[in-house]
Amino acid sequence: MGITKSEVFKKRQNHMATLAKAFDHPARVAILEYLLTNRTCITNDLVNQLPLSQSTISQHLKELKQIGIIKGEVEGPKLNYCIDEKVWEEARDVFINFFAKYVPKNCC
Amino acid sequence: MGITKSEVFKKRQNHMATLAKAFDHPARVAILEYLLTNRTCITNDLVNQLPLSQSTISQHLKELKQIGIIKGEVEGPKLNYCIDEKVWEEARDVFINFFAKYVPKNCC
């Protein structure tokens, strides 16, 4: 149905799924990469960098902000986006922890 | 449009987005967690564990298999799923690398 039955899953599982959404679209990966290398970004810079319209980019930024992994600050007529350190590290820990759970074994 | 313009993004970005899809739904996180602790699984076990129908679970398994992060082996009338070590480690590297790109700074 396109509707995720999140209520039947554990909080941790929903949380990871939410965080993963920050990386599950190439445009969002590109935006995050831009933020990582440029430390800060203004939407208009992204419009010049990415082959997407301004409104589409704004929407991706909104989603990233909802997830919490980025935050924006008004700077005159512009908006200064940057990575939210706390959430970033939280996401990093969640993923690294998850990946660490795997212990190779010749099972199949 | 619901259609992702993947052709305009870099391979790396699309690759990460694809891998992230393995984790962007709580049911898939739950399936992977089950595989992590049980090392192996038969679909029917999951049907008993998760509050989702058999067909829905089968679909999630199919997607995980398409991503490549799990693989399945026929075992009589059953199917034995397990984590694909190579892809798992590849995903781990991609994510860890990405997370490592962030250097905290008081920017905003």
Add this chain to the structure above:
DNA sequence: AACCATTATCGTAATATTGCGTTATAACGA
């Protein structure tokens, strides 16, 4: 062969996502 258990596939419905054009909105400078 008939039957059972297990899993995949199909069809369908509901909802979500992606993308864009267009229209606000807000801040600055002339």
Add this chain to the structure above:
DNA sequence: TCGTTATAACGCAATATTACGATAATGGTT
């Protein structure tokens, strides 16, 4: 005040995803 610029918000269309019941398909068992 009036443009100009930068962003957000709205609304639409197209496609994707999620979920399930029903139906196949597969392999083993009797």
